[in-house]
Amino acid sequence: MNYLLEHPRNNMSVVTRFAPSPTGFLHIGGARTALFNWLFSQHHALHGDGGTFLLRIEDTDRKRSTQDAVDAIFDGLRWLGLTWDGDAISQFGRIEQHRAAVERLLDDGRAYRCYCTPEELGAMRKEARTAGRKRMYDGRWRDRDPADAPSGVAPAVRLKAPEDGETVIEDLVQGEVRVANAELDDMILLRSDGTPTYMLAVVVDDHDMGVTHVIRGDDHLTNAFRQTQLFQALNWDTPAFAHISLIHGPDGAKMSKRHGALGVDVYRDQGFLPEAVCNYLLRLGWSHRDDEIISMEQAIEWFNLDSVGKSPARFDFDKLTALNGHYLRESGPERLMDLISPSLSEYLGYNPSEIAVQRLIHGLPGLRERAKTLSELIENSLFYAAERPISISDKARKLIDDDGRRRLESVKDGFAALDDWTEEALEACVREFSERADIKMGKVAQPIRAAITGTTVSPSIFEVLAVLGREESLGRIADVINFE
RNA sequence: GACCCCUUCGUCUAGUCAGGUCUAGGACACCUGCCUUUCACGCAGGCAACACGGGUUCGAAUCCCGUAGGGGUCGCCA
Numbered sequence: 001m002n003y004l005l006e007h008p009r010n011n012m013s014v015v016t017r018f019a020p021s022p023t024g025f026l027h028i029g030g031a032r033t034a035l036f037n038w039l040f041s042q043h044h045a046l047h048g049d050g051g052t053f054l055l056r057i058e059d060t061d062r063k064r065s066t067q068d069a070v071d072a073i074f075d076g077l078r079w080l081g082l083t084w085d086g087d088a089i090s091q092f093g094r095i096e097q098h099r100a101a102v103e104r105l106l107d108d109g110r111a112y113r114c115y116c117t118p119e120e121l122g123a124m125r126k127e128a129r130t131a132g133r134k135r136m137y138d139g140r141w142r143d144r145d146p147a148d149a150p151s152g153v154a155p156a157v158r159l160k161a162p163e164d165g166e167t168v169i170e171d172l173v174q175g176e177v178r179v180a181n182a183e184l185d186d187m188i189l190l191r192s193d194g195t196p197t198y199m200l201a202v203v204v205d206d207h208d209m210g211v212t213h214v215i216r217g218d219d220h221l222t223n224a225f226r227q228t229q230l231f232q233a234l235n236w237d238t239p240a241f242a243h244i245s246l247i248h249g250p251d252g253a254k255m256s257k258r259h260g261a262l263g264v265d266v267y268r269d270q271g272f273l274p275e276a277v278c279n280y281l282l283r284l285g286w287s288h289r290d291d292e293i294i295s296m297e298q299a300i301e302w303f304n305l306d307s308v309g310k311s312p313a314r315f316d317f318d319k320l321t322a323l324n325g326h327y328l329r330e331s332g333p334e335r336l337m338d339l340i341s342p343s344l345s346e347y348l349g350y351n352p353s354e355i356a357v358q359r360l361i362h363g364l365p366g367l368r369e370r371a372k373t374l375s376e377l378i379e380n381s382l383f384y385a386a387e388r389p390i391s392i393s394d395k396a397r398k399l400i401d402d403d404g405r406r407r408l409e410s411v412k413d414g415f416a417a418l419d420d421w422t423e424e425a426l427e428a429c430v431r432e433f434s435e436r437a438d439i440k441m442g443k444v445a446q447p448i449r450a451a452i453t454g455t456t457v458s459p460s461i462f463e464v465l466a467v468l469g470r471e472e473s474l475g476r477i478a479d480v481i482n483f484e
Numbered sequence: 485g486a487c488c489c490c491u492u493c494g495u496c497u498a499g500u501c502a503g504g505u506c507u508a509g510g511a512c513a514c515c516u517g518c519c520u521u522u523c524a525c526g527c528a529g530g531c532a533a534c535a536c537g538g539g540u541u542c543g544a545a546u547c548c549c550g551u552a553g554g555g556g557u558c559g560c561c562a
Contacts, residue, residue, distance in 0.1 A: 019562090020562095021561085021562045023561090023562080058562060059562095060561090060562075061561060061562065063561095064561075064562085091562095114560095116560095118560080121559090121560080125558090125559085128486090128558085129485070129486085129558090130485080131485090131486090132485045132486050133485090133486060133487095133558095134485090134486045134487050134488095134557085134558055135486090135487095135558085136558070136559090156560050174488090174489070174490095177488070177489080178488095179487065179488070180487085183486080183487055183488095183558090184487095185558095188559090188560050190560085191560040192560060193560080195560085197559095197560070197561085197562090198561070198562045199562095201562090202562090217556090218488095218489070218490095218555090218556065218557095219555095219556055219557070220556095220557090220562095221488065221489070221556070221557075222487080222488065222556080222557045222558075223557085223562095225488095243489090245489085245490075245555085245556095246555075246556075248554095248555080250495085252554070252555090253554095253555090254555070254556080280496090283496065283497075283511085284496070284497095285496090285497095287496085287497055287498065288498095289498060289499095289510085290497085290498060290509070290510040290511075291510090291511095292496090292497095292510075292511050292512090293511095309490095309497080310489075310490060311489090311490050311491065311554095311555090312489095312490070312554085312555065312556090313495085313496060313497090314495060314496080315495095315496095316495050316496060316512070316513085318495080318512055318513055319495075319496065319511075319512040319513080320512095321512090322511085322512055322513085323511095323512085325524095325525090329525075369523095369524055369525050369526095370523060370524045370525080371524085372524095380523095427521090430521080434521090440521085441520095441521050442520095442521050442522075443521090444521080445521030445522075446521070446522065448521085449521075449522065455522090455523095456522065456523085457522055457523040457524085458522070458523075459522095459523085459524090460520095460521075460522090461521065461522085462521085
């Protein structure tokens with residue numbers, strides 16, 4: 001198994017892992033967990049003594065695991081740029097190692113077989129609940145003679161956990177957290193059908209994979225106690241834990257599927273850039289003084305667990321959007337063209353012509369200033385790709401009344417007489433016209449905008465005119481003058 | 485219910501570990517103005533918070549205790 005890298009415990013190299021269960025898409029909370037794990041490993045790879053980021057698919061629940069979900073996780077991580085080392089590990093594929101660990105525990109007397117029926121367990125659970133106890137299983141098979149085992153009943157295997165004292169974890173984010181062992185019952189390691197439970201699999205896999213730092217959502221905090229007990233029973237070093245707070249929805253409740261915990265693919269489809277999503281997610285719970293705009297390079301250099309906050313954060317769509325606007329403005333026209341091109345064809349119903357693509361490339365720098373998402377950018381770009389006669393919105397239509405039409409005719413003659421079809425010449429021409437006619441520039445600029453873009457909002461009309469070129473511009477103006 | 489965690493502007497947060505430099509800083513959102521052919525961008529300014537109550541101290545957002553509120557976990561799910 002080549003993915004199980006050799007990581008001697010005596011060096012300082014860091015190994016992190018992201019361990020999602022493939023029961024759905026990669027949601028935004030999982031993405032943040034992955035990001036933190038990735039950042040931590042990359043930081044140590046580049047600025048420390050080595051770092052590795054592994055991906056493990058927790059697919060031991062066969063009924064709920066699908067290949068589609070696995071692919072969705074891969075796609076999501078790749079889109080965010082969170083590449084993992086080696087091949088993704090299937091937890092299900094390591095079932096033999098899990099069983100072997102239990103055998104050892106059984107031999108060492110650190111685990112035992114439990115023949116309780118689901119009914120018995122149900123009763124115990126109910127009793128514990130009404131008695132106000134957290135601990136459910138009463139340990140009735142813990143010290144019982146195996147000879148008492150009922151025949152024909154397949155046992156589950158439980159860990160013989162310490163009954164006294166307390167289990168303490170030194171969490172890198174939460175600090176020292178301790179819980180009395182009396183609160184923890186003997187967890188099941190192997191189900192009665194012989195399959196390993198999550199608790200067992202996680203511990204064995206994390207050990208075998210050489211994981212040094214377990215960074216995950218704090219909904220796993222209580223699991224950490226049980227896992228610590230297991231690590232100790234197995235005589236293995238316990239990895240360092242870092243439980244990060246969960247992301248909450250805008251209403252303050254836990255992010256769930258109905259509370260906006262969308263898959264990262266949805267953010268992509270809504271026109272967000274991966275670097276914006278990463279930057280936003282990074283700032284949710286982690287900070288570096290007052291820095292807000294943080295590149296991945298800086299994030300890798302600066303990231304640490306000390307600066308991760310403990311309190312949960314609400315998801316703020318507006319801030320993500322603002323960040324996205326920033327990264328959009330920093331993107332070059334070629335990249336933007338690649339990004340919007342598929343949707344553009346969809347809107348148009350055909351692939352934009354070569355000349356339309358050229359216009360777009362020239363027009364994108366002006367367009368990107370006015371968009372916060374790719375979707376917005378696409379909508380605003382449409383007029384560059386459109387074929388004559390372009391459609392005119394109702395609002396724009398209102399600008400082309402009798403006055404507007406008259407001005408368009410005059411200014412069109414001026415344009416036609418121009419030697420240089422440049423932004424500067426175009427602007428001088430319109431300025432001269434408005435001064436001569438003693439009207440505000442807007443009175444003529446807006447009808448022009450309406451004619452050449454079909455809308456009331458666009459980049460500078462001189463820029464648009466220049467990008468469109470003489471023939472197309474004059475043609476579009478003529479189209480509206482002759483309309484009706 | 486039990487156990488554990490959390491609590492600074494509406495939101496994300498700086499500051500808290502080493503108490504005074506905090507009349508609490510930044511960002512998003514919101515409001516005003518400037519720029520201007522529209523809309524943005526940009527720039528300038530504004531509104532807005534230390535959950536509450538005790539205590540320690542010359543002095544507390546920072547330390548301690550309590551209260552309230554919020555969250556997580558209590559599966560032969562992961």
